[in-house]
Amino acid sequence: MTDLGPVAWPPEPIRTERLVLRAPESRDRPAFVELLASPQVHTYLGGARPRDQIERETPGTPEQWPGSFVAELDGSMIGHVLLRRPARHRPAAMGKIDLGYLFLPRAWGHGYAAEACFAALDWLDNALPGEAVVLATQTANTASMRLAGKLGFVEVERFHAWDADQWLGLRPPRRP
Template sequence: MAELGPVAWPPDPIRTERLLLRGAAARDRPAFVELLTSPEVNTYLGGPRARAEVERDLPAVPEQWPGSFVVERDGAMIGQVLLRRHDRHRPAAVGKIDLGYLFLPRAWGHGYATEACAAVLDWVDHALGEPVVLATQTANVASMRLAGKLGFAEVERFRAWDADQWLGLRPPSGLAGDV
């Protein structure tokens, strides 16, 4: 995994109409445990991890690294949006910023993922001005729909991890340097 880029981290919190996107804090640990151990959340990500393993291995303040945004609603963590730059991936994705997201099942169906990911993509446009890729299983209908809403266009389909995968690309808006 390569560095995200020349940005100060964590950035100022990002506020949307209903959400706050910010760096992780110790109070988020129970929600991270829930995210990582939830069968529903991990259906298309290789399955949930064992709760005892996660409880043992997760640091007091989880996911403190450039590109990890906690998504908060009404003072509580409901999900995470992740930005990573892959140095090993599909050839069309190498070196590009990859968008990922995890939301607790109770937050599904309210448009929070769309709102949070759009805000993070806007931040990328302003801070880095680079294209972003998104990979998901084709069977993950909700994620495929979200990719379309966010402006990702299909680059390729491929087979990996015993499942059909989709890779989309979203070009930059050309706003780098405005943040």
Template sequence: MTRMADLQAVAWPPAPIRTERLVLREPETRDRDAFIELLASPEVNSYLGGPRLPGELEREMPVVPEQWPGSFVVELDGAMIGQILLRRATAHHRPAAIGKVDLGYLFLPRAWGFGYAAEACAAALDWLGGVLPGEPVVLTTQTANVGSMRLAARLGFTEVERFHAWDAEQWLGLRSPVTPSA
């Protein structure tokens, strides 16, 4: 199988991905305030190095934020509640992750506890399996982030290793490609 350097070669943006409750789509101008709220939230960023200052985000964020292949807005009832990120892990702390697609996700605290992250991540992984069949995916989270650890297990990630980085113990999981049955 030939590996692409990144997701740039995939036709982007895809048609919106619809699940039972959510829509995954490319970011739009109307999402800017929600992105600022997401990146400035102490709760969202407690395991990611801390929040950024809202004023700094206001000055630096483009009119259409995070608009690049692999960045999905997660929308519920017409409003952004989170973001799914799929990007090639080219510079990772762990050799086991380098070259694989890395799954990341951020959700606003008001969207926590309803299964939206699991639903959105599963849809993004299904999409990825359609455009890059046989692609393994990695996920890194702090072991202290119990919710993220549970989500990784639900999505089929298995532990590859634990390591120390960013002043905390990290967990690296791998989701092997799903092979079609004969």
């Protein structure tokens, strides 16, 4: 993961109809461990790592870097939205900002991921106008594929990596 660029971080919390997006805090650590250890969350991400390993490796305040948003519902973390500019990526995605998201299984099916991603992308459009955004997901992850379409991503390429077929989408630059 590398720097987003010249953004003020952390931003003021972003409030949507049901959620708050904010920078990670120490109180989020148990939810991060749960998220990273969940076999369901990691079905299309190569599988979960052992919980004891995650407990040992997770810092007191996880994922503290610009573009790392906790999605909070009623005062509790339910997910993580990430905006980052990876140092390595597919050629079609190099230099572009990558959108990622992970939500706890209990938050699935309620539209929270879409709500949180739309809010994070709106923040990005204002913080760094004119940036294109990419999103990669396994083609087998139909929920993620639907979300990518809803967010305005269009297919750029399909490729095979990590023993699975992958999809790369692009969201063209937007101006505030």
